Amino acid sequence: MVAEVVQSSGLVVEGFVDDFVAPGERVLGLPVLGNAEWLSRQGPRVVALGIGDNRKREVLTAALAAQGHTPGTFVHARAWVSPTAQLGAGTVVMAHATVNAEARVGRGVILNTACVVEHECVLGDYAHVSPNAVLGGRAKLGARTHVGIGATVLNLATVGDDCVIGGGAVVLKQLESGVTAVGVPARRLR
Ligand SMILES: CC(C)(COP(=O)(O)OP(=O)(O)OC[C@H]1O[C@@H](n2cnc3c(N)ncnc32)[C@H](O)[C@@H]1OP(=O)(O)O)[C@@H](O)C(=O)NCCC(=O)NCCS
Numbered sequence: 001m002v003a004e005v006v007q008s009s010g011l012v013v014e015g016f017v018d019d020f021v022a023p024g025e026r027v028l029g030l031p032v033l034g035n036a037e038w039l040s041r042q043g044p045r046v047v048a049l050g051i052g053d054n055r056k057r058e059v060l061t062a063a064l065a066a067q068g069h070t071p072g073t074f075v076h077a078r079a080w081v082s083p084t085a086q087l088g089a090g091t092v093v094m095a096h097a098t099v100n101a102e103a104r105v106g107r108g109v110i111l112n113t114a115c116v117v118e119h120e121c122v123l124g125d126y127a128h129v130s131p132n133a134v135l136g137g138r139a140k141l142g143a144r145t146h147v148g149i150g151a152t153v154l155n156l157a158t159v160g161d162d163c164v165i166g167g168g169a170v171v172l173k174q175l176e177s178g179v180t181a182v183g184v185p186a187r188r189l190r
Contacts, residue, residue: 001050001094002048002049002050002074002092003016003028003030003048003050004028004076005048005074005075005076005092005093005094005095006048006072006074008076008077008078008095009074009075009076009077010077011074013030013048014030014033014045015030015031015032015033016030016031016032016033017032017033017034017035017036017038017039017047018032018035019035019036023035023038039064039067039069040067043068044068044069044070045069045070046069046070046071046072047064047069047070047071047072048071048072048074048092049061049064049071049090049092049108052110052128054126054127054128054144054145054146055126055144057108057126058108058125058126058143058144061090061107061108061126070089071089071090071107071108072089072090073087073088073089073090073091073092074091074092074093075087075092075093076093076094076095076096076097078095078096079093079094079095079096079097079098079099079111080097080098080099081093081099082099082100082101082102082103082119084101084102085099085100085101085102085103085104085105085117086103086104086105087099087105087109088105088106088107088108088109088125089107089108090107090108090109091105091106091107091108091109091110091111092109092110092111093111094110094111094112094113094114094115094131095113095114096113096114097111097112097113097114097115097116097117097129098115098116098117099111099117100116100117100118100119100121100137101119101120102119102120103117103118103119103120103121103122103123104120104121104122104123105117105121105123106123106124106125106126106127106143107125107126108125108126109123109125109126109127109128109129110127110128110129111129112128112129112130112131112133113131113132114131114132115129115130115131115132115133115134115135115147116133116134116135117129117135118134118135118136118137118138118139118155119137119138120137120138121135121136121137121138121139121140121141122138122139122140122141123135123140123141124141124142124143124144124145124161125143125144126143126144127141127142127143127144127145127146127147128145128146128147129141129147130146130147130148130149130150130151130167131149131150132149132150133147133148133149133150133151133152133153133165134151134152134153135147135152135153136152136153136154136155136156136157137155137156138155138156139153139154139155139156139157139158139159140157140158140159141153141159141163142159142160142161142162142163142177143161143162144161144162145159145160145161145162145163145164145165146163146164146165147159147165148164148165148166148167148168148169149167149168150167150168151165151166151167151168151169151170151171151186152169152170152171153165153170153171154170154171154172154173156173157171157172157173157174157175158173158174158175159171159174159175160175160176160177160178160179161177161178162177162178163175163176163177163178163179163180163181164179164180164181165180165181165182165186166180166181166182166183166186166189168182168184169181169182169183169184169186170183170184170185170186171185171186172185172186175188
């Protein structure tokens with residue numbers, strides 16, 4: 001998906017880097033160039049991370065930056081990002097996602113298909129907003145927090161770091177860091 005976001009914006013994807021698929025094999029018609037060790041021996045590249053695990057994406061981004069690579073920020077041609085919104089380095093915005101006025105999105109965030117990030121939301125680094133999830137105006141998400149498919153965080157609600165909000169849940173006001181919550185209204189999963 002991330003490769004197709006990059007392509008949709010008119011850029012060329014050279015190929016994939018993968019530790020589990022042999023070099024020379026093709027994925028989506030593109031070559032697998034090598035593994036992480038291969039990339040560590042290459043000159044500076046712009047990289048797009050297709051890694052869903054928020055913590056792993058954070059760790060790998062730091063490792064790649066230390067090798068001189070740059071995490072690119074990519075927006076699908078059919079997404080809407082307000083000119084007054086901010087996207088951190090390495091953030092990827094998928095098709096039909098909407099990011100409205102003065103939203104501040106951290107680094108390495110995934111804004112998945114058709115999600116909505118309303119005006120003045122603040123999203124921590126390496127968060128993930130799943131397909132069709134909605135963050136109401138001025139909602140806040142902590143670092144590495146995952147908002148599940150179709151979930152809603154109401155306007156002005158605050159969610160801490162490293163939370164998981166289950167698919168379809170509705171967060172009314174607040175969730176502490178490290179909590180997994182499900183349901184309507186969202187309650188901590190024991
Ligand atoms: C919340 C979630 C992380 C919990 O996963 P888990 O820890 O494996 O939990 P389990 O599947 O063991 O379910 C535990 C209990 O929570 C309930 N539950 C799980 N997810 C739920 C949800 N989204 N809404 C309501 N209840 C849910 C289960 O029915 C179960 O209840 P029970 O104990 O009464 O039987 C997961 O179900 C979820 O919603 N993940 C989001 C996935 C997603 O959006 N991915 C996006 C990819 S792009």
